[in-house]
């Protein structure tokens with residue numbers, strides 16, 4: 602259609618307008634006056650915030666509860682990470698139990714010194730083999746077998762298989778006379794790292810600090826291997842009745858770690874990194890000028 606004259610489109614528009622129904626004509630006038638209406642904005646879901654349930658007044662939470670709820674803040678539901686939601690749900694379901702449950706039995710058996718806290722992360726620090734970390738973790742939770750505990754369910758005596766004293770958790774891992782040579786050995790080793798060995802250090806582990814990270818990692822490995830030695834020699838004694846020296850077991854475990862790491866370092870040409878970690882201060886081992894490994898213990 603050719604619209605050469607301005608009157609032609611004007612006439613067409615007038616005719617079209619006249620053909621509209623009155624409501625449509627009102628709408629057209631409104632559009633020409635106000636502009637094209639925008640679609641109504643659809644509001645999104647309202648902001649939801651989730652947090653912990655309030656504790657009942659009859660069950661005050663333990664000051665060192667295993668529940669993380671006391672540390673959780675209100676979070677926006679739409680943007681909360683999945684792990685956070687999972688933790689919140691898990692702890693909410695079990696809050697009556699968790700809120701009155703202490704994080705470790707050792708707070709009563711071996712009260713932490715001022716400023717001391719269980720170093721849960723150190724139990725699984727870099728050098729510690731996973732099974733050794735598991736035993737340390739179970740011990741800190743008090744989830745290892747003892748004669749006193751087993752005697753409730755089985756006909757076995759509740760006495761220590763080594764010395765005949767009533768076998769409590771503290772006796773198995775701290776007080777039995779058979780442990781003294783192992784503790785003296787640990788004392789001597791840790792002194793060379795400028796640390797004082799103590800029952801607290803054995804149970805609660807050493808926090809890993811950036812400035813002394815190599816030393817702290819080695820010490821946590823030694824502490825973990827000591828607990829494994831105590832655990833394994835007791836199990837063997839109960840199973841076979843043989844007397845196994847936990848100090849000798851500990852030495853053997855300590856020797857095997859740098860030996861395996863040394864072979865790996867030689868094969869990957871990374872002896873410098875090996876010396877930096879494992880031959881620290883020559884306490885556990887050293888590397889001779891000819892490139893062979895010397896075990897110190």
Ligand SMILES: [Zn+2]
Pocket residue numbers: 761762763764765766772776777778779
């Ligand atoms: Zn004993």
